[in-house]
Amino acid sequence: MRLAYLDPPFNTGEQFHHYDDRRSSDEWAQVLRDRLKVIKPLLASDGSLWLHLDDREQHHGRLVLDEVFGRGAFVSTIIWQKRTSRDNRRAFSPSHDYIHVYSPMGESWKHVRNGLPNEGALSNPDNDPRGGWRSVPLSVQAGHGVSSQFYEIESPTGRLVSPPRGRCWAYSSQRMAQLEREGRIYWTRGGDGTPRLKRFVEELKPLAPSTIWASDDVGDNASAKRELMADVGVGEIFATPKPVKLLRRIIEIATDVDDLVLDPYLGSGSTAIAASELDRRWFGIEASAVTVSEVTVPRLLANGVAFSSP
Structure with missing residues (x-):
């Protein structure tokens, strides 16, 4: 039983x-x-x-x-x-x-x-052919971060973006570049804001x-x-x-x-x-x-x- x-x-x-x-x-x-x-x-x-x-x-x-x-x-x-x-x-x-x-x-x-179920609030503002997605932060608490997680990212508008104070990026610069090539990063404010990671429904944990x-x-x-x-x-x-x-x-x-x-x-x-x-x-x-x-x-x-x- x-x-x-x-x-x-x-x-x-x-x-x-x-x-x-x-x-x-x-x-x-x-x-x-x-x-x-x-x-x-x-x-x-x-x-x-x-x-x-x-x-x-x-x-x-x-x-x-x-x-x-x-x-x-x-x-x-x-x-x-x-x-x-x-x-x-x-x-x-x-x-x-x-x-x-x-x-x-x-x-x-x-x-x-x-x-x-973790399927609520999915959207597709950039018409991604993979379907609806939800964005999650790309930064994490800096307490356990290593040196490879502290760097600047160039936004689509050319602005250099650092992780928020007290935080570091969740991935190394190499992994972040790969995510960018895969179209997995969503930039807020029309490309001049904060980068966020796109999570598709099959990737969302219960x-x-x-x-x-x-x-x-x-x-x-x-x-x-x-x-x-x-x-x-x-x-x-x-x-x-x-x-x-x-x-x-x-x-x-x-x-x-x-x-x-x-x-x-x-x-x-x-x-x-x-x-x-x-x-x-x-x-x-x-x-x-x-x-x-x-x-x-x-x-x-x-x-x-x-x-x-x-």
């Missing part, structure tokens, strides 16, 4: 139609501990576990994760903007959830995870995921409920669905095609829908038979998700 995504009850103290969310903190932590101990030996050595919680128990959840997986397994905590409207009933209006990411590889997991995920990018609670209502518009609505876009991003970062994804709190089925769309195998567990019959199965069928049940 390459990915386990856990969205357990948050211990809100409420009684929902599909589940009871009222436990003592100790009992809540023990249930989570037991679940994590079962999952741990099933997780691949290069896999990851993502635990989704809110303010009520996230600090206890982090402690249980440290206990079961070890502190060295911590990778990061993601802040997800779960709502954009304001709730004036509390001292502070809650706008975010926490998603704690752990891996047996710890920080080294960055070498196997997938980055985010972006490291940020720890703050905005609702505009991955959806929020309101959009998740709209999705669910569109799929299963009858009966009592499941109270706490998560957006398919949120799960899609998690799965894209943490897995590759045909990898196995586990969701031990399947609920409304968002994980299964996202995994199916991305050609991942998935396995879901849902303790509530009412949730399965009223929400999960109808929604998977509405989205054309193939599945079998024991």
